[in-house]
Amino acid sequence: MSDVDRILTPEAVAFLAGLHRAFGARRDELLAKRADRRAQAARTGRLDFLGETLEIREAIWQVAQAPADLRDRRVEITGPTERKMAINALNSGAKVWLADLEDANTPHWDNVIGGQANLYDAVRGTIELTTPEGKQYRLKDDVTPAVIVMRPRGWHLDERHLTFDDKPAVGALVDFGLYFFHNAQALLDRGSGPYFYLPKMESHLEARLWNDVFTHAQAELGIPHGTVRATVLIETIPAAFEMEEILYELRDHASGLNAGRWDYLFSVIKYFRDAGSDFVLPDRNAVTMTAPFMRSYTELLVRTCHKRGAFAMGGMAAFIPNRRDPEVTAKALDKVRDDKSREAGDGFDGSWVAHPDLVPVCQEIFDGVLGTKPNQLDRTRDEVKVSAEELLNVAATPGSATEAGLRAAVDVGVRYIASWLSGNGAAAIHNLMEDAATAEISRAQVWQWVRNEVVLDNGVTVTASLVRSVLAETRAALDGLAHLDEAAELFDQVALADDFVDFLTLPAYAKIDC
Ligand SMILES: CC(=O)SCCNC(=O)CCNC(=O)[C@H](O)C(C)(C)COP(=O)(O)OP(=O)(O)OC[C@H]1O[C@@H](n2cnc3c(N)ncnc32)[C@H](O)[C@@H]1OP(=O)(O)O
Ligand SMILES: O=CC(=O)O
Numbered sequence: 001m002s003d004v005d006r007i008l009t010p011e012a013v014a015f016l017a018g019l020h021r022a023f024g025a026r027r028d029e030l031l032a033k034r035a036d037r038r039a040q041a042a043r044t045g046r047l048d049f050l051g052e053t054l055e056i057r058e059a060i061w062q063v064a065q066a067p068a069d070l071r072d073r074r075v076e077i078t079g080p081t082e083r084k085m086a087i088n089a090l091n092s093g094a095k096v097w098l099a100d101l102e103d104a105n106t107p108h109w110d111n112v113i114g115g116q117a118n119l120y121d122a123v124r125g126t127i128e129l130t131t132p133e134g135k136q137y138r139l140k141d142d143v144t145p146a147v148i149v150m151r152p153r154g155w156h157l158d159e160r161h162l163t164f165d166d167k168p169a170v171g172a173l174v175d176f177g178l179y180f181f182h183n184a185q186a187l188l189d190r191g192s193g194p195y196f197y198l199p200k201m202e203s204h205l206e207a208r209l210w211n212d213v214f215t216h217a218q219a220e221l222g223i224p225h226g227t228v229r230a231t232v233l234i235e236t237i238p239a240a241f242e243m244e245e246i247l248y249e250l251r252d253h254a255s256g257l258n259a260g261r262w263d264y265l266f267s268v269i270k271y272f273r274d275a276g277s278d279f280v281l282p283d284r285n286a287v288t289m290t291a292p293f294m295r296s297y298t299e300l301l302v303r304t305c306h307k308r309g310a311f312a313m314g315g316m317a318a319f320i321p322n323r324r325d326p327e328v329t330a331k332a333l334d335k336v337r338d339d340k341s342r343e344a345g346d347g348f349d350g351s352w353v354a355h356p357d358l359v360p361v362c363q364e365i366f367d368g369v370l371g372t373k374p375n376q377l378d379r380t381r382d383e384v385k386v387s388a389e390e391l392l393n394v395a396a397t398p399g400s401a402t403e404a405g406l407r408a409a410v411d412v413g414v415r416y417i418a419s420w421l422s423g424n425g426a427a428a429i430h431n432l433m434e435d436a437a438t439a440e441i442s443r444a445q446v447w448q449w450v451r452n453e454v455v456l457d458n459g460v461t462v463t464a465s466l467v468r469s470v471l472a473e474t475r476a477a478l479d480g481l482a483h484l485d486e487a488a489e490l491f492d493q494v495a496l497a498d499d500f501v502d503f504l505t506l507p508a509y510a511k512i513d514c
């Protein structure tokens with residue numbers, strides 16, 4: 001039977017239709033609210049904690065207790081749901097596999113449906129593969145498979161291969177709905193459950209929508225309320241001001257928050273792109289997790305989670321090993337060790353790695369801090385106090401804007417978009433993991449530098465014509481790359497158009513024809 005026949009059964013499609021009829025219009029309203037709120041913040045350069053939800057922040061409440069297989073999350077491997085990578089992730093020794101239909105995935109229809117088919121087999125432990133070269137992959141007998149936590153698309157993306165009431169489907173509801181419909185009961189039967197990572201939310205009202213979707217889906221399938229567990233990525237600047245409210249909305253279903261650093265940086269640039277030089281960031285590689293505004297964000301996240309009994313999950317260090325180059329691998333291991341040590345020391349309960357060869361280093365660091373405990377929820381970090389000013393203190397970020405930084409942004413942006421259009425939503429570029437979030441930073445930063453007429457450290461001012469000449473050189477250097485022309489054109493649009501494009505994946509999705 002084809003993947004489409006296995007996944008898009010009439011019952012599954014009817015379930016999706018029910019989700020769309022119940023929640024599609026609310027999704028549209030919430031997306032419209034995003035634009036209003038940003039326009040207001042851009043005028044003032046300010047965001048603040050909400051007055052109307054003060055009571056929630058001051059009241060005593062906790063999120064639901066984590067299910068048994070989500071109490072120890074010290075190492076989480078992330079990756080696309082492609083069959084070989086799925087098996088490798090499940091066998092990697094990580095506690096959790098973030099099965100990614102989002103930042104690391106191009107929503108080609110084959111990836112969307114094939115990913116669901118791979119998840120179906122993964123949940124049942126039957127996933128196998130024989131490559132054209134004859135190499136065989138199956139789940140190992142001597143490794144506990146990673147617990148699956150699936151990440152659906154964000155609220156902003158449609159899925160045009162399905163329509164309900166003559167409108168394209170909501171990508172997030174398709175990804176969630178198919179996974180939940182096919183696997184919720186099977187997961188429960190195996191002692192696990194339907195677990196999700198929720199990306200790119202901008203407010204607690206968007207979390208409320210997810211909570212209502214979970215409540216509806218559980219009732220429809222006769223699955224007990226509270227079976228779903230969701231970890232929310234705090235990866236937009238407005239969401240950083242609503243961490244408690246987001247957990248509160250999802251409290252029956254919440255299991256934690258994650259510091260999604262790459263989209264967070266993108267969001268800071270996007271949100272305040274017109275708010276003047278105080279929000280202009282230096283080269284992407286110069287902005288580290290020790291920049292004051294990034295530290296305020298992660299400190300507040302750990303404090304908020306542990307106050308509410310939720311897990312605080314660390315993010316992705318982008319350095320990846322190379323099995324053919326020991327020097328690159330040694331550097332990646334050092335960088336990842338530093339990153340995970342800081343997170344474990346700050347109170348995070350676990351963190352992300354992008355590659356199986358990074359599982360041991362993350363494990364070693366968290367083992368060292370956790371000892372025999374499964375997590376450090378008991379480190380409540382009561383001493384942490386973070387103000388709105390500290391979250392917004394972008395101006396104190398050390399580093400400069402350089403010509404090398406500009407060239408790197410253009411090069412990575414074009415290469416990544418080309419990869420995305422080819423169907424690979426995650427790629428190793430110059431020994432760094434690049435995905436939709438990191439590429440967004442590159443192009444948004446170029447837009448911001450042009451808009452703010454940033455002067456590079458060599459005295460040259462960044463203008464659209466300078467960027468176009470760098471783009472032409474990049475294009476010449478990458479001659480022969482698949483999808484190069486479309487990628488360069490798209491980069492020009494998302495980095496230089498007067499009106500900032502909200503997500504590069506929106507015009508990119510319009511360009512794919514499968
Ligand atoms: C900002 C964020 O949202 S971060 C989260 C989203 N991003 C991601 O999830 C990216 C995850 N990582 C990846 O996709 C990959 O590691 C890449 C694209 C960066 C590099 O992949 P490759 O170039 O294939 O790496 P490499 O050649 O070293 O792979 C070696 C082996 O490890 C496997 N592997 C590499 N990364 C992963 C992974 N994340 N999960 C499972 N297996 C993996 C490869 O499939 C390969 O397997 P094989 O030996 O059986 O053939
Ligand atoms: O999704 C994670 C991020 O850093 O973005």
Ligand SMILES: [Mg+2]
Binds near residue numbers: 199262263
């Ligand atoms: Mg992200």
